[in-house]
Amino acid sequence: MDGGYRPPPAGSRRAGLWTSAPLATWARVLVVVAAAVVGTLDVADVLADGEGTLDAVVVVAVYLSLALVAYRVTLGAAAVMLVMLVSATTELWLPTGIIGLALSGVVVGKATPRFAAGYVTASLLWLVLVLLAHENSRAVAFVPVAVLVASVSVGAAYAALSQRSAAAADRISGFEEERARSLAEERDRIARELHDIVAHHVTMASMHADVVSMSEDAQQRDRSLRVIAESTRQALTELRWMLRVLQTPEELAGPGEKSLRLEATMAAVREHLHALGLRTEVDYDPAVLEGLPLELDVALGRILQEAATNVVKHADPREPVALRATREGGRLCLELRNAVGAVSDLPSSGLGLGNMSARAGEHGGTVTGSREGGTWVLRCVVPVA
Template sequence: MAAVDADLPARGAVRWVITGVAVLVLLADIVANLVFPESRGTIPQQLLVGYLAFALAMFGWHPRVAAVAVLFGFPLGMWADDISPVIFFATACTGAVAATTARRVLIGYAASYVAIMVVVGVLPDSGWDAVDVFMMLLLAAASFAVGFVVRRVRWNEQALAARVARMEAMLEAAKREERERIGDELHDLIIRDLTIIAMHAKVLERSRNPEQLASSREVIASSSRHALGDLRRVLRLTRTEGSGDWLDGGVELLAPALQAVGSQLGALGIELELDVSESAVEALDPTTSASFARALREAAANVIKHASGSPRVMVRLTDEGRNVVLDVNNAPAPGRAPRRVPVEEDGDLPAGGYGLARMTERFGVLGGGVTAGPDSSGGWRVRAHLPR
């Protein structure tokens, strides 16, 4: 409703058309005075024409100024001893005021117009009797009706345009959210498996240990099956209607993730040490468990990419009262100096930082948080917490 009670000035070409008409009126008066000097009016009357042309032009730029200017034309017409042009102009402009100005401005204009017309009808030397005034009031009412209809049409157009813009913004936001969701799925469920496959493929190239080779082959086979299954699920997400639930479709929980990570790290000669609190396990719901599983997978993949020489990874799940906390620490590789930032151990597996950033956002939505950085021993620590 606020939009209805606001000014609706002309825009674009309409604004310049109104201005052009005002200029043409002024030029026509000047030409008429030059061609027919015997019919030339007095200087006040010539000034009155210029003033009314100015008031007309203002309807294209500042409707409120135009409305006030039209009303001030009445005393100017009395000064020029020619009030009739002002009356006709003000009557016609009632529609323009209704089409372009706010409600309170229109009410003020209408009240002033009626009062002035009553005064004009009462004055004996105005040249306007009661019938003339009544006819002008009828014409003003008709002009008002036309202007009001134009205003409603313009407002409906603007309201529709605003609604379309909001719907387009919502659609774009939904598309962006869906792209981010699919990107998260690809990263969390597929790229990590491909990273593990790539690392164990290098083990097959470089190792001569039969047990390690067999273990790496098993990890590659298992990760390949896991990646294919997850890829089918991501494709299914793109073909189904609705947002769905990211817990649907077999997303793994923390317990199987711990088992899988242990196998992947063990095949690279990295020992996995577990310290799991029983009360923390009891506090896990499916959402919390799945979130911690993804955090564990991300941390383990980063260990494989950036610290494959680490001898040990410690995973702790603790209950800290209001929060359940998952800590993943990897010990530094023997002979390595303490790290200040993550380093890339394998030039074929570039670090992007996407996984940690999105994991931080995801935990933040759930009311938790994620921190990552070097520990005092020179290793790397990822700490994720969620409320109970």
Template structure:
């Protein structure tokens, strides 16, 4: 443990509240001024004050200056100085100084330390009242008590104000962090939506635009033109909705959002898009399988992203098989295409879709495996049935 950590833990146990930088500067300036003034007064004015009492006065002043660095040490030294001054005959000035400094003790030290220090002042005050030669009467004692009470009230008020300021700063920091987290979540949501638009609808547009360049078959051209029109219309609708997300976050139950699309809807869309591209689709899934909403949405993402990857990177694929099965306590979704190796549609890969699928599945205690084998690409997603 470093010395700084040791000091921090010691302060926490002792409930020490060090003075701020500006307060330390003002305290040291005041202490220096008192020392100078005291020296000047003793130099220009004859006094019968003993050397010991003068030394004790200087000791008390210097002890007050220690509050700039070591409040507990300063309190202990002040207590010793006041007791010593009382023991050697006492001066009213030492009690006044001790009462004035009570506010500093209240600002920097714990309640127990303040109580102990106050007890020292009260004991010395009673001693001075009992000691007849001291010249301290009930009126003087009342003045010292009033100074101590005023100093204590001011000190407690300053400490409470510091605590309120720190509490407010902590709340502002927590609110700022919460806002930043909300902004990050919103950015990620928009990024996900943008990826779905670009990766799905615009991939379909690019693929069918290539088909139009390479075929003269009227039926094929009509089918590609319709696919381009549908995909472009859907992309525009998604972009408008995404702009709405940026202005005012929609409900997570928005059925038109790709982020919350049902598994059945994603399966139907995927089948249509792949078949429009001339790829045969075989679907195998249990008819009576009930999926929780979170699992269904995650599987819908896997189906959509896998179909986009087939269109972008699996040129030459003739068949895609989508299989959903129950295995133990979970479900396994398999998407397999029969594309040959080293064939690509030439569209730039990003890797974002696979990373986001892995993140979604991990959040639901699932897993994802995507790999090329001799017979084509395989995407296997596993999820617990109930999440």
């Protein structure tokens, strides 16, 4: 059999009285074949013994009802019980009853608890009718009682085993779903880290490479070359740090940690933007950034790097870029403002704002970007202790 009755999952339609778990294919075939073969033989014996057409009809009815169990246990069981009750006053009470009582185990194992309880109650009612209708039934009453007890016990044990197996299968499925979700989250995290590192530093290096190739100002070229060297060096440092964290996530501190801090990132961003000819006005109190957990500190630095990358691509170089950090009421606010200029021809992944929001969300914060007149304003707000 394919397993016992299982309650419907939460949120699904409630199981009805006639709901039942299906029989396995081989069990269906066995029930139908057995009902057909044994029923034919019994009908032939009844007719051969001259016991009458009514008895033959009862035999046919009970085996047809038994065959109906292959389609649905509850419908077949109800039909068998009806035949049992009808034949309780006839001489066929015992063979008919044995079939119906033996079926009670399948009912307990496959049907809902309500239906199973009703079927067992009807079986007991049938037994009472038989004892009242047939005086000689008391001498053999132990037979149907034993069949009923044995069948119900086997069915109850089967139902309990099926429920435990189903619960174990659900737990395994839950573990697999959790594992797949964890892997997907880890892939997203790695992709976000790589995007933030590559997008920022490579964009900076690319912009300054253009400056080196086109500028006739020796000092400007020297500044750009220094930024290119610093950007590539910092990219390597951050990649090594990321790989080390992936291998030993409990050891966040280590070589290169200071360069990942928000304060160091703010200084680097200011230098890089200045080297590109963008005036940057930085306004913050160093005390605002003190005591931040390393994970949050690095996350804010990543957000700032991504925001600075967008500034390089979209800011109007004639207007200053304003960077401000404030801390008030247990919340730290990082704000970057820039005038909107021409659209850059640098490639864009389109993941920037989404990555920033996801990164801030990991720490209970939010990132919003909006246009206020001709100024683009990016705000990152995160709770801090």
